[in-house]
Each structure stands twice: as C-alpha cells, then as structure tokens.
Amino acid sequence: MSKLIKLKKGFDIKLAGKAKTEVKSFPSVKTFAIKPTDFVGMQRPKVLVKEGDTVKAGTPILYDKKMEKVQIVAPISGEVVEVKRGEKRKLLEIKILADEENTFVQFEKYSEADLQAASKEKLVDHMAQAGVWPQIIQRPFGIVANPDDNPKSIFITGFDTHPLAPDYGMLLKGQEQYFQAGIEILKKLTTGKVHLGLDGSKETPVVFAQTKGVEITKYTGSHPAGNVGVHIHHHDPINKGEMVWTVNPFGVAQIGKLFLNGVYDASKVIAITGSEVKDAVYTATYLGACVDSFVKGNLKNEHVRVVSGNVLTGEKINRDGYIGYYDHQISVIPEGDYYEFLGWMKPTAEKLSYHKALGLLSFLFPNKEYVLDSNTRGEERAFVQTGVFESVTPMDIFPVYLLKAIMAEDYDDMEELGIYEVIEEDLALCEFVDVSKHPVQELVRKGIELIQYS
Structure with missing residues (x-):
C-alpha cells in the first residue's frame, strides 16, 4: 500500500489555456536542434559533427569534455545545417534538417x-x-x-x-x-x-x-x-x-x-498551452523540435511570449526557436513590455496575486483561470522579509535566509540552510510571490555553483 x-x-x-485531452497533428517540423545550454553545468562541449554531415537518430553529435563517456546524440536523421555559436564562440545550437523518413543507428x-x-x-x-x-x-x-x-x-x-x-x-x-x-x-x-x-x-x-x-x-x-x-x-x-x-x-x-x-527513440508528445493559442492541444513530435509549426497560424494575437516549458521555470524562445531537451510543453502568454501607472494598486478580478492586500478580488474566485502576461509590475528593491516564501515552500528550510546567505557568499550558512536540497524549480514560486522582485532562481543557481566549484 x-x-x-x-x-x-x-x-x-491557474492560467487559461490548458491543453485539451486530444492529440492533434500540425504541419511537419523541418528542423530540430540540440542546445548545450539545456545541460546545466556543461562547460566544455565538444562538437563531433560539422555542417553538411548526415546523421541518423542516435548518431553522437556532442559530448562534455569533463565527462567524455556520455554522448549526446541526434534526435532524428538528416543533415547538419548549422552549428550556431555566440559570443566568444560559445556553442548555442546544433541544427538538423530532418529527412522525410527517420532512420536509426x-x-x-x-x-x-x-x-x-x-x-x-x-x-x-x-x-x-x-x-x-x-x-x-x-x-x-x-x-x-x-x-x-x-x-x-x-x-x-x-x-x-x-x-x-x-x-x-x-x-x-x-x-x-x-x-x-x-x-x-x-x-x-x-x-x-x-x-x-x-x-x-x-x-x-x-x-x-x-x-x-x-x-x-x-x-x-x-x-x-x-x-x-x-x-x-x-x-x-x-x-x-x-x-x-x-x-x-x-x-x-x-x-x-x-x-x-535497440534504437534511440526521441519521439515524444508535448502540450501546446497558454491563453494566446487558438488550439491548446497535445501533439506528437521529436525532442528538440522547432516550435514554428505549432504556433504559426495558431495565435490569437502576434504580441506574445513563447516559452519552452512552463511559465515559472521555462525559457523564453523565438517563434522559430526550439523546444528544450527536458521540456514537454510550450507556453504562449501575452508579452508584458508595457508600463502601468500604479497598476498594482487598482482592485481588479483580472490579476492573480498570492497577497490578499494586492489581489483581494482574486481570492473571491478561487477556481478562476487567469490570462497573465510577463510584466513583473515593479523592479528589484530591498529584500523585504514577509514570511511569504516559507508559506509556499513545503520543505523544512528557510528560503529567505538561504537566499541571503547566497548573496553574502556565506558557504557555511548555505550548507546549513539547505542548498543541497534545492535547485531553481524548487524556489521558483518564491520568485512569483516576491514583492521585492528578486531573481530568486538566478540566486539559487549562483549558490549551487559556489558550492559545487568551491
């Protein structure tokens, strides 16, 4: 038992736009990508392919020089069309143009x-x-x-x-x-x-x-x-x-x-979600798919933010970007690049807040689904201790003290306060309810790296 x-x-x-329990087909995805940035801690990626190479699903294309035994392989068969790099030649993506028929190693x-x-x-x-x-x-x-x-x-x-x-x-x-x-x-x-x-x-x-x-x-x-x-x-x-x-x-x-x-099978079902998509459904694709096929012609308006993953911990991507290695959903919400004068003071039932003083009307409708955008409604300010972090963290730790220990780079306190038990997603909700607008998830990763490499 x-x-x-x-x-x-x-x-x-509770957001509007949950995927309906049906699987729908979209236009075929043409390109797929592996992004080394999806693999937290990968610092020395070694590329095994070059542009113009043909690969099968399961062909090694990348590994970390710190852990050469572990291969990262192509999710589908096709041609390597781009090895994209950024500043200081940082590896960003390896793009593959898919074959019409997938073949496997x-x-x-x-x-x-x-x-x-x-x-x-x-x-x-x-x-x-x-x-x-x-x-x-x-x-x-x-x-x-x-x-x-x-x-x-x-x-x-x-x-x-x-x-x-x-x-x-x-x-x-x-x-x-x-x-x-x-x-x-x-x-x-x-x-x-x-x-x-x-x-x-x-x-x-x-x-x-x-x-x-x-x-x-x-x-x-x-x-x-x-x-x-x-x-x-x-x-x-x-x-x-x-x-x-x-x-x-x-x-x-x-x-x-x-x-x-006997094959590396990267096929997966993902959820297309969010208030700004016309058809919130599930669809079958492969790991690393370009999201363009899922959002093109499927948006209620054009001024949106596309997120690989969920809105709390996911990554903002372009409309022709690629779904993350560990993600199983795409979230599309309104873009929040606007200024609202004293917007946080206006009583309304259209805004969701954990704080009753700021979102009283939302508490009158506990089952209401909200259309929320990416606006933070404020900038970073003094770290106010309200006790709210502890009320949304079902773990026997003190998030505020842990975050302050990270900011002070106090290694002993970080260890005593639970740095070994958390990663970004565990305190992501603290970032949502934080009236001080601190980048909580960035702070958690900073603390992890301080401990990991000390």
Missing part, C-alpha cells in the same frame, strides 16, 4: 532475461554511448549524473503541478512496457530504492498503475507538490556528501525503448 503525504504549503497559478537489443542478467557496468556503458544517459539528473546541483557515481536512491515524479503542466497519462499513453523496462534498468543503478511519486488527488494513469518494483508515495497539495525535490525532501533528504538521481517519466520510457528496441 502506498504512503500518502499531505502538503499544506504552496500555491497554484542500430544498438544492441535486450530481452527481459538479458536485462536481468546484465551487470550495472554494462547497462551504464550502453546508456551513455546510445544517448539516453543525459535523462538522469543528479541531486544536489541538478546536473547530468556522472555514470561512475553511486546514488543512494532514484526518484521519479509521475505528475507535474506547474502552470498548465501536461498530463503524464497523455504523454506516456501506450508506453507501459517501455516504462516498466526502464524501471528494471534503473533498479540496477542504485543500492537503494527507486521511488515513484504520484498525485494522491487524482486517478493514477495506467502507465503508473501497472508499474512494479518501485516504492510509491502519493502527494496532495498545491504547487510545488509535483516537484521531485519536494519528494526527495520528504522521503530521503540529501545531506552533504550524499546524492540521489532523478529521472523524468519520459526519460524512463526512453531508456526502456533503447534496450527493448
């Missing part, structure tokens, strides 16, 4: 008996060379895991509570066999347990209901109840010198596909 944890802290940002297939008999070392080497290893993220620090490390446990979260987050039941429909195979492989990578976190307030998706060999914990509560960092904190907290690994359910299924089918 699964354990139930009821979280009382948090806040749901053929890797070794494993039967169920083969998986049971294979050693950890063999499984790890296969995953690293075939391109699925980057799906495994290390905590602390939120970086791609080192294959040579040994985590005390592995965590998978089977639901997402970010604004307009997709339903994993839709993303993984029909992939029960691959998800279970991925679980069997992950179990061999740790001496501890594989944990699966589920939403205790909703019916469990089929893909998770049939999963065996994992320890299931259910959570109820507002966002960030679906964050894997919250699950780790309440089930197996990280102390200095310890580490756990986390894997998104898509990554688990992708690992299973590699071993059962």
Whole structure:
C-alpha cells in the first residue's frame, strides 16, 4: 500500500489555456536542434559533427569534455545545417534538417532475461554511448549524473503541478512496457530504492498503475507538490556528501525503448498551452523540435511570449526557436513590455496575486483561470522579509535566509540552510510571490555553483 503525504504549503497559478485531452497533428517540423545550454553545468562541449554531415537518430553529435563517456546524440536523421555559436564562440545550437523518413543507428537489443542478467557496468556503458544517459539528473546541483557515481536512491515524479503542466497519462499513453523496462534498468543503478511519486488527488494513469518494483508515495497539495525535490525532501533528504538521481517519466520510457528496441527513440508528445493559442492541444513530435509549426497560424494575437516549458521555470524562445531537451510543453502568454501607472494598486478580478492586500478580488474566485502576461509590475528593491516564501515552500528550510546567505557568499550558512536540497524549480514560486522582485532562481543557481566549484 502506498504512503500518502499531505502538503499544506504552496500555491497554484491557474492560467487559461490548458491543453485539451486530444492529440492533434500540425504541419511537419523541418528542423530540430540540440542546445548545450539545456545541460546545466556543461562547460566544455565538444562538437563531433560539422555542417553538411548526415546523421541518423542516435548518431553522437556532442559530448562534455569533463565527462567524455556520455554522448549526446541526434534526435532524428538528416543533415547538419548549422552549428550556431555566440559570443566568444560559445556553442548555442546544433541544427538538423530532418529527412522525410527517420532512420536509426542500430544498438544492441535486450530481452527481459538479458536485462536481468546484465551487470550495472554494462547497462551504464550502453546508456551513455546510445544517448539516453543525459535523462538522469543528479541531486544536489541538478546536473547530468556522472555514470561512475553511486546514488543512494532514484526518484521519479509521475505528475507535474506547474502552470498548465501536461498530463503524464497523455504523454506516456501506450508506453507501459517501455516504462516498466526502464524501471528494471534503473533498479540496477542504485543500492537503494527507486521511488515513484504520484498525485494522491487524482486517478493514477495506467502507465503508473501497472508499474512494479518501485516504492510509491502519493502527494496532495498545491504547487510545488509535483516537484521531485519536494519528494526527495520528504522521503530521503540529501545531506552533504550524499546524492540521489532523478529521472523524468519520459526519460524512463526512453531508456526502456533503447534496450527493448535497440534504437534511440526521441519521439515524444508535448502540450501546446497558454491563453494566446487558438488550439491548446497535445501533439506528437521529436525532442528538440522547432516550435514554428505549432504556433504559426495558431495565435490569437502576434504580441506574445513563447516559452519552452512552463511559465515559472521555462525559457523564453523565438517563434522559430526550439523546444528544450527536458521540456514537454510550450507556453504562449501575452508579452508584458508595457508600463502601468500604479497598476498594482487598482482592485481588479483580472490579476492573480498570492497577497490578499494586492489581489483581494482574486481570492473571491478561487477556481478562476487567469490570462497573465510577463510584466513583473515593479523592479528589484530591498529584500523585504514577509514570511511569504516559507508559506509556499513545503520543505523544512528557510528560503529567505538561504537566499541571503547566497548573496553574502556565506558557504557555511548555505550548507546549513539547505542548498543541497534545492535547485531553481524548487524556489521558483518564491520568485512569483516576491514583492521585492528578486531573481530568486538566478540566486539559487549562483549558490549551487559556489558550492559545487568551491
């Protein structure tokens, strides 16, 4: 029987534009891209291809010189049309023009008996060379895991509570066999347990209901109840010198596909969301797809912000930009590049605020869905301690003191106040409710890097 944890802290940002439970086809995506910036901590990328090269799905195109064993591979077959660099020749994107028919590099297939008999070392080497290893993220620090490390446990979260987050039941429909195979492989990578976190307030998706060999914990509560960092904190907290690994359910299924089918399969279902799209639906594509095909002709107006991922933690991209390696949704909201004189003082039911003094009318309509833009309605100012950060963080840490320790570069206090337990997404809600308008997520990453490289 699964354990139930009821979280009382948090806040749901209810936006208009949630994807309908249907999968729709859009015009074929012509180009795909791998962005080294998606891999946090990658400082020395080595490109293995050049413009004009032809690749198959699974062809190595990139690796980090600090971890040469781990290959990042092409998501589809086609021609490398651009290796885009920025200032100081920083690698930004490797673009691939897709073939009409996708072809694959053929890797070794494993039967169920083969998986049971294979050693950890063999499984790890296969995953690293075939391109699925980057799906495994290390905590602390939120970086791609080192294959040579040994985590005390592995965590998978089977639901997402970010604004307009997709339903994993839709993303993984029909992939029960691959998800279970991925679980069997992950179990061999740790001496501890594989944990699966589920939403205790909703019916469990089929893909998770049939999963065996994992320890299931259910959570109820507002966002960030679906964050894997919250699950780790309440089930197996990280102390200095310890580490756990986390894997998104898509990554688990992708690992299973590699071993059962012998190919690197980057096909995925994503959600197209936001108040500014005409048709908020799910669609099937491949990792790294250009979003132009999904937004062209599908916008209610032209002055919008396109975000790869969710509006709290996602990345702003151009309309012809590419969806991030770890993202499963596109969010389109109104652009907020305007000034509103004393706008925060006007009582209205059209603005959502966590603070009752600033958004009283929004509390009268708890189930209302809002059309919010990217305007911050203020600039950075003195760091006011209000206690609100703690009220939206369902973890036994003190976010304000932690952030101040980061700003002061006090290493001892950072460690004592929980820097090993958080990454940007865990305190992203603090940035939303912060009346002082501080870049909380940037501060968290600064603190992580100070500790990581000290």
